[in-house]
Amino acid sequence: MGIFERMNLKDYKTVGYVLLIAGLIMIIYSVLSMYSVYTGGSPAPPVITMNSVSISLPTGPGIPPVQTELISGIQSSKLVNMGIWFALMTFVASAGGRIGGLGTKLIREIKVEVKHED
Numbered sequence: 001m002g003i004f005e006r007m008n009l010k011d012y013k014t015v016g017y018v019l020l021i022a023g024l025i026m027i028i029y030s031v032l033s034m035y036s037v038y039t040g041g042s043p044a045p046p047v048i049t050m051n052s053v054s055i056s057l058p059t060g061p062g063i064p065p066v067q068t069e070l071i072s073g074i075q076s077s078k079l080v081n082m083g084i085w086f087a088l089m090t091f092v093a094s095a096g097g098r099i100g101g102l103g104t105k106l107i108r109e110i111k112v113e114v115k116h117e118d
Contacts, residue, residue: 016106023100030089030096037085044081049073 036042052073056065 012106016103016108019103020100020107021103023096023098023103026096026099027093030093034086034089037082044078044085046077046081047084048077048080050076050080052076 037044050073052069053071053076054067054069057068058065
């Protein structure tokens, strides 16, 4: 006898509520985490570290070329890490939505009508 064969309707509803709450917690966590990162409350987790992009500008004869930084490595790393964090939190929120959806399906009352043909 499997685990699902021994569960009654009350057990299904309990599992449904647990899944619904877990899904809501995942969605709320991802939204608050993204809000915190994008408002500057906390930094995005450092996943990628990029180098600065610089070019040499030519100068007159006898003068060494001037190095100019186009994009700071710190700023480009921050931008990429924020993008990765956004993608990850979008995935977590989507997974929370799916888990919560499964919970609501288990909570919902199932009504069956049987019609007898005479």
